[in-house]
Amino acid sequence: MTENIKRLGYFLLFIFVTLILYLTYLVMAEGESLARHPQNQRMAAKEAGIIRGTIYDRTGIELAETVWHGKSGERVYLKQGNLTPFSHVTGYVSQRYGSFGLEASYSKELLGLTEADAVENLLDGILNRTPRGNDLVLTLDTALQKTALNALGDRKGAVVALNPQTGEILVLASFPTFDANAIDNPGLWQQLNQDHLNAPLLNRATQGAYPPGSVFKVVTGTAILEQKILEPQDKIQCPGYAVINGQRIADNGVHNNVNFNQALALSCNTYFALEGSQLSWGQFENTFNQFGLSEKPSIGIPIRAGTLAAKERRNKSQLAESSFGQGDTLISPFQMALACAAIANKGTIMKPYIVKEIKKPNGKAVSVTENSLWLTATNPAVAEQIAQGMIAATNWGTATAASIQGIQVAGKTGTAETAESQGKGQPHAWYVGYAPAENPKIAVAVIVEKSGSGGRIAAPIAREIFSAALARSDI
Known part of the structure; x- marks a missing residue:
């Protein structure tokens, strides 16, 4: 009998210790993420009596603010026509559907519920004042964001712009977008979630998964040069196609004898397929990682890491196709903007x-x-x-549509085939570039889904962003 009581005591002690350890783990390891979770009802209850902080753009324009009506507040987002241009970034706060974007990731700061706010919150309670949260000042620029969305028009796609010298993100535009002011409308919420064709809730700028096409040649080119597969001045013959492991890879034209700069400027698939396939998969993946394409830098909103072919699919033919941005390679516009910024900033990437x-x-x-x-x-x-290849592409190659009189632009176009475009559909149009080439202030990545060639469709959009940004003294 005594032995059974001991066993029961040991068992209860074990359960008690396990519970204590688990609760300690929740508080110490998961407490912050649980507190910030969009569906945390305790946070929603606290928020009811707090004036949520304002979110400003870099110039002081209010992107999100709380308008107080008596004893309750309404979150109001900056509008452009029927849409809110920063919906995918600022996100939303909803009593029905929780929170998203910066509203979710910076919820404690916006509500003034961090440890640094403890004393002020105590005084608010003593003095019976309505608590007010902290404000966020973003690096995003409202004028440039609107320029990007206007340039996209009604076409699905995304524009990303950043300062390569600082890492400040200036534009994160994704279309289709949605009206964050109306998110509590049950009919709208259902419509947004069921619209799988347009996916308006998807932030294409940071979460879109696209074959990068020829804009990826700036990455492959880096690997070729670093591994000294050949010297930049060496020429190869381009008959308009390449044969790798018995597979014929078509080019966009017959380029004859081309060196590195000419191949980049003319977007010669033959050059990059032949020279890229001489790399090992390890070398190719290492360069991919050096550019941060497999990373998800923490910026407060979800980011999809870029991906290469699965290991079981990595053969020489797949490597050749991946070398000019096809194959199984998938990357977001945000990742390609960072890759472009690396070239603009002499090989280094500032933390975005x-x-x-x-x-x-x-x-x-x-x-x-x-x-x-x-x-x-x-x-x-x-x-x-x-950079010299990208300058050549702008001056006389495939990227001339992004050129600006009096300003040297460096750019690269891409026309990415999809499974549909190999039938009757249009390919994705890509562009990456920066300006001024001699002292870069802005790097841009543009994708327009299923719309045609990058030089014809995406490059003019980038030119509008460049022109608008460089006309100002504060960019």
Whole structure:
């Protein structure tokens, strides 16, 4: 009998200790993420009596603010026509559907519920004041965001722009978008979730998974140059196709004898297929990783990491196709903007960010994001060689539609085949580039889904972004 009681006691003690350890784990390891979870009802209950902080763009324009009606507040988002241009970034706050975007990831800051706000919250309680959260100041630019969306028009796609010297993200535009002000409308919510054809809730800028086409040649070119597969001045013969492992790979034309710069400027698939297939998959993947294409940098909104072919599909033919951005390679516009920024910034990638500052309602800064180095994609000599090819593409190659009089632009176009476009559909139109080439202030990535060639469709959109940004002194 005594032995059974001991066993029961040990068992209960074990359960008790296990429970304590589990609760400790929840508090210490998962507490922050649980507190910030969009479906956390305790956070929603607290929010009912708090004036949520305002979200501003880089110029002080209010992107999201709380309008107080008596004892309750209504979240209001900046509108452009019938849509809110920053819906995929700022996200939304909904009593029915939780929160999303920066509204979710910075919820505690916007509600003033961080440890740094504890004293002020105590005073609010003592003095019976309505608590007010902190404000966010973003790096995004409303004028450039609207320019990007207007340039896309009613075409599905995305535009990303950033400062390659600082990592500040200037534009994250995705279309179709939605009206965050009407998110609590049950009919709209159902419509948004059931519209699988247009996927308006998908942030194509950071979560879109696209074959990059020829814009990926800036990455493959880096690997070819670093591994010294051949020298930049060496020429190869392009008859308009390449044969790899018995597979014929078509080109966009007969380019005859081309060196590295000419191949990049003319977007010669033959050159990159032949030379890229001489790399090992390990070398190819290493360069992919050097550019951060397999990473998901933390910027406050979801990002899809770029992907290469699964290991079981990695043969020489797949490597050749991947070398000019086809095969199984899938990348988002955000990732390609970072790759372009690496070339613009002499081989280094600054850590990208959206939130520049968190500040009190009185304007006092709580925290300020400092510019910092993120990755080294390549060395300055290789980056300069790629840059020269991109300048040639703009001056006399496939990217002339992005050129601006009086400003040297460096760019690369892409026309990415999809499963549908190999039948009767149109390919995706891509463009990546930066300007001014000698002192880059802005790097841009554009994709327009199933619309045609990158030089004809995507490059003019980038030109509009370049022109609008470089006409200002604050960019």
